[in-house]
Amino acid sequence: MTSNAQRFTVGLTGGIGSGKTTVANLFGELGASLVDTDAIAHELTVPGGLAIDAIRERFGAGFIDASGAMDRARMRSHVFGNAGARHELEAILHPLIRSQTARAAEAATGAYIIFVVPLLVESGTWVGRTSRVLVVDCEEEVQIGRVMRRNGLQRHEVEAIMAAQASRFARLAVADDVIENNDGNAALPPLVQALHARYLALADAAG
Template sequence: MNPHDASNPVQPATAKPRFSVGLTGGIGSGKSTVADMFAERGAAVIDTDVIARQLTNPGGIAIEAIRARFGDAFIDASGAMDRELMRARVFSDPTAKQQLEAILHPLIRAETANAGERAAGSYLIFAVPLLVESGNWKQRVGRILVVDCDEQVQLQRVMQRSALTEPQVRAIMATQATRQQRLQAADDVIVNDGELAALLPQVERLHALYEAFGRSL
């Protein structure tokens, strides 16, 4: 489950313009690794996955709305949303998916905007798993960066890091934009099929480009 739209304008009209990048990629592509590498070089990274988890953790501001809509069974003993139960529900029930998105998307949008306004860095990177699917980030950021890898590599990575079976991973991939759709939306692409060392020159090149864009504003 990846209930992320977060499609708000990322800067208020009166703020000094900040150069921003929308970072995305399929499950298992290595988005987080790439985002961390940019952060190490001075970019401010705002991750909508992290924001969504904060909203649905114990004490998160989405919890009571989720409880009211779905019932106590979907809140675990710690007070967090039961992610496994909710994932099963939204995969089997499109109406439930829409209901969860109606709760989370406005909150994610607001928190993403707030994080962008507070962030300190040479430029902003918004890491958005479903950036292509949301259909409106192209107008919100200066560039779209896609982390790309072979679909078989995606499968292997996700299965190695989780208890999911191949059919379960393929089911998740089927809910996401296709590899071709992501590449068509991209201004920039980082290929992450193999060794970490192969990422370094790609990140360095784009970091220099994004810093130059930022200075030009």
């Protein structure tokens, strides 16, 4: 296996409801190694997670639930619209996410690595760190409808979440590759397979 500095890597992102997780899993089924930053962040905040002590110290015991995990609902409510609190939480989580992401990448055995980074654009640190950026994109009305059905939210709630994320334009501006996902999951496999073949060739060339 080549070193991560030489390995072919893809940063995969997309807005809420775009289908990025489904796309990532399809790549995983084809043999790509997936490193999911959201999953890593979750692991950091479960009982005994590496971020729990720092979160308790900074935000108080009220943000840790009875199981010893971060109270996600309370934290989400606290940081949403509160930039100072959000930055404080990010200051705890982001260095740990970076180190755990690097560790997962070192252990990856696939032909190439896909870093699943929902906030790739928003973080300001991912663009340029991967060989290519893949954006899963869809029309905003499709996006809103999916999230309303999936999460049981009202339209204004979905729009507020979308407003807090990077715009569709900002994501597409950094994309090397785009998967359009307006037609549902059944249309995705051939699109993923075509890109997977391309990525295998690029990974081999980078080898």
